[in-house]
Amino acid sequence: xxxxxxxxxxxxxxxxxxxxxxxxxxxxxxxxxxxxxxxxxxxxxxxxxxxxxxxxxxxxxxxxxxxxxxxxxxxxxxxxxxxxxxxxxxxxxxxxxxxxxxxxxxxxxxxxxxxxxxxxxxxxxxxxxxxxxxxxxxxxxxxxxxxxxxxxxxxxxxxxxxxxxxxxxxxxxxxxxxxxxxxxxxxxxxxxxxxxxxxxxxxxxxxxxxxxxxxxxxxxxxxxxxxxxxxxxxxxxxxxxxxxxxxxxxxxxxxxxxxxxxxxxxxxxxxxxxxxxxxxxxxxxxxxxxxxxxxxxxxxxxxxxxxxxxxxxxxxxxxxxxxxxxxxxxxxxxxxxxxxxxxxxxxxxxxxxxxxxxxxxxxxxxxxxxxxxxxxxxxxxxxxxxxxxxxxxxxxxxxxxxxxxxxxxxxxxxxxxxxxxxxxxxxxxxxxxxxxxxxxxxxxxxxxxxxxxxxxxxxxxxxxxxxxxxxxxxxxxxxxxxxxxxxxxxxxxxxxxxx
Numbered sequence: 001x002x003x004x005x006x007x008x009x010x011x012x013x014x015x016x017x018x019x020x021x022x023x024x025x026x027x028x029x030x031x032x033x034x035x036x037x038x039x040x041x042x043x044x045x046x047x048x049x050x051x052x053x054x055x056x057x058x059x060x061x062x063x064x065x066x067x068x069x070x071x072x073x074x075x076x077x078x079x080x081x082x083x084x085x086x087x088x089x090x091x092x093x094x095x096x097x098x099x100x101x102x103x104x105x106x107x108x109x110x111x112x113x114x115x116x117x118x119x120x121x122x123x124x125x126x127x128x129x130x131x132x133x134x135x136x137x138x139x140x141x142x143x144x145x146x147x148x149x150x151x152x153x154x155x156x157x158x159x160x161x162x163x164x165x166x167x168x169x170x171x172x173x174x175x176x177x178x179x180x181x182x183x184x185x186x187x188x189x190x191x192x193x194x195x196x197x198x199x200x201x202x203x204x205x206x207x208x209x210x211x212x213x214x215x216x217x218x219x220x221x222x223x224x225x226x227x228x229x230x231x232x233x234x235x236x237x238x239x240x241x242x243x244x245x246x247x248x249x250x251x252x253x254x255x256x257x258x259x260x261x262x263x264x265x266x267x268x269x270x271x272x273x274x275x276x277x278x279x280x281x282x283x284x285x286x287x288x289x290x291x292x293x294x295x296x297x298x299x300x301x302x303x304x305x306x307x308x309x310x311x312x313x314x315x316x317x318x319x320x321x322x323x324x325x326x327x328x329x330x331x332x333x334x335x336x337x338x339x340x341x342x343x344x345x346x347x348x349x350x351x352x353x354x355x356x357x358x359x360x361x362x363x364x365x366x367x368x369x370x371x372x373x374x375x376x377x378x379x380x381x382x383x384x385x386x387x388x389x390x391x392x393x394x395x396x397x398x399x400x401x402x403x404x405x406x407x408x409x410x411x412x413x414x415x416x417x418x419x420x421x422x423x424x425x426x427x428x429x430x431x432x433x434x435x436x437x438x439x440x441x442x443x444x445x446x447x448x449x450x451x452x453x454x455x456x457x458x459x460x461x462x463x464x465x466x467x468x469x470x471x472x473x474x475x476x477x478x479x480x481x482x483x484x485x486x487x488x489x490x491x492x493x494x495x496x497x498x499x
Contacts, residue, residue: 193308
């Protein structure tokens, strides 16, 4: 059973807020119908979504995507040799870049990825806290292809310390309410992860010393697997991931249950014909209760990630991460090489939970129930044992040509903790004023999933070479933090730019 300190805590809140507040009855949370993630999460949104998403490349842009690709309810920390994160990025806590030996971290547009950036003039990066770029490091926002620029804004509630390069005509916008439009998104991620984690398994998982085999039932449109062990070798090394019995077009959910689960794999090439490439847009790895989750390996990892514990930290140290990353807690992006997060959509149908009121002992007539779109039998809660951590998490991989990232011990971050160390830009780094910032003005979401009211224009690593157009450079100093709260309930080419 789920421990009271983890999923049970959130389930009680949902039941109380959604059921008991409206009716003087007990309420039961059940897994019933299925639904896609609604904007600004999930599938691509906007008028310029590509009909076909290409494999990671450094060619011309093939479309634009207004959907959030990376969301953290807590802090976003970059260390090791992580290089890039593509697409629209929202961090409700602080954004800190402190790479080993310094260097560049690209955001919004990357040298090699899907090459589907957010719309020009929109907010490419939003933070509810401070932006702290440590000495010797830089953030680059924006990029170009053979036809011209892709440019967007950095919107931040707190201060900016260090060097941030923003391609014209993107701007640095200080906005005390930068996080306000996304607080309900945080709650939705937390509750969706909890609900998905309750779904009854439809298939089995067999984990050997070299391979994890997921065997589906061959018929269900939603294939669910419950994993109570690390997806790693007995010594913590990389293993292969194989799926069988999965109908074409089925949504596949892998629930990683436990406090400290690990995925360490070399599976995934991102090339057409690769099994996980074909599954990518409907493949979701869910960490409903983890306080420390790690996704490690040397692959072009395929599929999206959902993590529901707002006190948790997810460490991503995969050579390429190809899918949405939606975390209620914090993110550490790290690795031993130029590790990257690429923007690819999730358009599968996830389990959906409903609150069913139960009659009180004195009730003389049936109590009303919420009406799901399909029958909603009560699903037993899968077990959540604590996954043991091997003492040597990165032994020699069975995949001889794969590099092995060294995962740091994830540090816990509080969404409301402000950055405490601020350094001046490195010697020789150019800085300039961003000019007068527009008045604080936080966006709202219109039906297409894009924020409005921001700006008139809202609307393994592969090598790269050369530089884009000269960027505008911002080196602002300051400290600030927007406290998080008020949670709602349920609801060209950029070449050679990373260091």
